[in-house]
Amino acid sequence: MNSKKKIGVVLSGCGVNDGSEIHEAVLTLLAIDRQGATYQCFAPNVLQRDVVNHVTGKATGETRNVLVESARIARGRIRDLVTFDVSEFDALVFPGGFGAAKNLSSFAVDGADCNVEPSVVAAIRAMHQAGKPIGALCIAPVILAKVLGKVTVTIGHDTDTASAITAMGATHEDRGHGEVAIDRANKVVTTPCYMLDASIRQIAEGADHVVAALLELAKAPAPVN
Amino acid sequence: MNSKKKIGVVLSGCGVNDGSEIHEAVLTLLAIDRQGATYQCFAPNVLQRDVVNHVTGKATGETRNVLVESARIARGRIRDLVTFDVSEFDALVFPGGFGAAKNLSSFAVDGADCNVEPSVVAAIRAMHQAGKPIGALCIAPVILAKVLGKVTVTIGHDTDTASAITAMGATHEDRGHGEVAIDRANKVVTTPCYMLDASIRQIAEGADHVVAALLELAKAPAPVN
Numbered sequence: 001m002n003s004k005k006k007i008g009v010v011l012s013g014c015g016v017n018d019g020s021e022i023h024e025a026v027l028t029l030l031a032i033d034r035q036g037a038t039y040q041c042f043a044p045n046v047l048q049r050d051v052v053n054h055v056t057g058k059a060t061g062e063t064r065n066v067l068v069e070s071a072r073i074a075r076g077r078i079r080d081l082v083t084f085d086v087s088e089f090d091a092l093v094f095p096g097g098f099g100a101a102k103n104l105s106s107f108a109v110d111g112a113d114c115n116v117e118p119s120v121v122a123a124i125r126a127m128h129q130a131g132k133p134i135g136a137l138c139i140a141p142v143i144l145a146k147v148l149g150k151v152t153v154t155i156g157h158d159t160d161t162a163s164a165i166t167a168m169g170a171t172h173e174d175r176g177h178g179e180v181a182i183d184r185a186n187k188v189v190t191t192p193c194y195m196l197d198a199s200i201r202q203i204a205e206g207a208d209h210v211v212a213a214l215l216e217l218a219k220a221p222a223p224v225n
Numbered sequence: 226m227n228s229k230k231k232i233g234v235v236l237s238g239c240g241v242n243d244g245s246e247i248h249e250a251v252l253t254l255l256a257i258d259r260q261g262a263t264y265q266c267f268a269p270n271v272l273q274r275d276v277v278n279h280v281t282g283k284a285t286g287e288t289r290n291v292l293v294e295s296a297r298i299a300r301g302r303i304r305d306l307v308t309f310d311v312s313e314f315d316a317l318v319f320p321g322g323f324g325a326a327k328n329l330s331s332f333a334v335d336g337a338d339c340n341v342e343p344s345v346v347a348a349i350r351a352m353h354q355a356g357k358p359i360g361a362l363c364i365a366p367v368i369l370a371k372v373l374g375k376v377t378v379t380i381g382h383d384t385d386t387a388s389a390i391t392a393m394g395a396t397h398e399d400r401g402h403g404e405v406a407i408d409r410a411n412k413v414v415t416t417p418c419y420m421l422d423a424s425i426r427q428i429a430e431g432a433d434h435v436v437a438a439l440l441e442l443a444k445a446p447a448p449v450n
Binding site for chain 1: 239240242246247248252253254255258259278279280282292293294296297298299300301304312321419424426429430
């Protein structure tokens with residue numbers, strides 16, 4: 001078994017205000033490639049909650065599809081998340097951006113009472129049950145908290161979001177630029193990225209550290225059920 | 226004068242098939258930040274030539290604005306290219322993607338006879354006349370060949386594109402992954418990126434090398450006119 005580790009990357013659109021945060025997504029792909037693993041991008045085939053003009057910050061009233069817009073970041077090499085098969089992957093990771101809180105879940109409007117998109121729930125549960133590691137950047141850790149409940153994550157040190165995470169039954173730990181929170185029992189790795197006022201090189205550090213931790217956890221034997 | 230060097234980055238939309246190639250754009254920003262300089266993103270405030278579904282590769286018939294879509298990559302911190310003031314910047318760089326050949330110029334349809342968007346022409350001419358360095362990735366070097374004429378650039382080793390560059394009066398030099406062509410007389414730096422079948426870490430290497438060469442050329446005294 002000398003084959004490369006394979007990581008699934010779940011995107012949520014293309015742009016910080018209504019989809020995946022582009023720097024976090026690209027720098028996650030770069031970290032995976034540089035650390036000797038391979039990636040496959042996924043996104044749910046659903047409509048975006050909204051489309052935001054990134055100059056004005058205002059909703060435009062347009063309709064866009066999460067999978068189709070995510071394909072911009074993936075250069076067309078992307079699969080519908082309903083086709084995700086846990087047996088193909090060693091780890092799964094969620095870059096951030098408001099898409100995680102608008103398209104992958106309803107956290108942006110419903111907070112701790114949010115729903116999570118069904119294909120996202122299925123992929124997270126399948127990985128967790130298989131004892132395989134899951135990572136999340138920026139605001140995306142709220143999805144892991146909602147789906148898995150008793151896990152430890154970080155979104156930096158935003159108190160409102162941390163309170164919502166606690167209300168979901170999870171534990172929040174404060175972290176700074178480039179730092180990760182690692183829940184070894186649940187194989188969950190998270191980092192704040194642009195939940196802090198960061199520069200792009202700090203995003204690269206966060207993505208590097210998440211991918212390194214995922215690859216280390218992927219080496220450990222899966223629990224015997 | 227201990228202040229950081231400042232580099233203008235000209236985007237052309239958001240997505241390889243109808244705008245800026247996202248990996249090239251993000252990794253240019255990362256290279257600038259990591260090498261101790263700062264960046265300001267720009268894009269022309271014009272409509273895209275087309276909008277392409279990046280899953281199917283087909284035009285959708287939608288209408289999108291180059292500045293508004295580019296703002297996704299820039300996280301909203303972007304300026305209309307007509308406001309570009311050469312005195313503010315030490316270097317200017319153009320990431321690639323079909324947007325360079327569809328929105329910043331008409332190269333994708335007109336080849337060597339292409340037009341270049343007026344604010345792009347003005348920015349390039351102003352930098353060149355001021356003796357300041359200009360970089361371009363992927364297909365974007367064709368714009369520098371069209372506007373400046375007698376310059377040396379690379380787009381990798383695609384013979385059709387190289388022939389068009391020669392027809393514009395410029396010189397083409399073959400280059401491989403991560404390699405740059407440096408025209409020291411004209412202070413023009415170019416690299417192939419996704420004009421070759423590259424992995425994302427090779428794009429990062431190309432962007433790193435372009436930015437390093439731009440910053441080195443920016444240290445040299447400007448020619449006395």
